[in-house]
Amino acid sequence: MSIVGYDQHEESKFLRKAKENPFVPIGMTGFFAIVAYRLLKLKHRGNMKMSVHLIHMRVAAQGFVVGAMTLGVLYSMYKDYVLKPAEAQKNSEK
Template identity: 65%
Template sequence: MSIGTDISLSSYDEDQGSKVTCKAREAPFVPIAMAGFAAIVTYGLYKLKSRGNTEMSVHLIHMHVAVQGFVVGAVTLGMGYSMYKEFWAKPKP
């Protein structure tokens, strides 16, 4: 009972991988923002044990502000890059 469509799991995986790389090429600052997010969180967890007499809530607020600032900055740069590509770098007809 074949319907006539041959969909294999390997072609599905390749399609998903190529879709992710295509999206990363369209908006290169999103993967950078995700990597920065992971790096700042890792650094914050590492520094958690040597925070001294700083309260835990203050440490977490500082980490939240750092991560949020990095991600918002990366997304803003990505939007600026996209606008540049779309409006200024386009060849004139």
């Protein structure tokens, strides 16, 4: 197997997983955006201790990821328990 074939396979696997669970890439993007923003803001933290600034950054990033995961689970439950039974009932009426 060539390197190009392996990369294309992995990319398609990632895109397939992202379509199945769209909140995972959203959570990852938000995490990195928050970390980047807080690192840029590091110079202008005033008299706040470094450890407190890093704790705030960690809490904000984790909160975003947990929120994205929660929304993803709720979306998945909605698809499995609301849309599929409604679709099955609709198909059984035909």
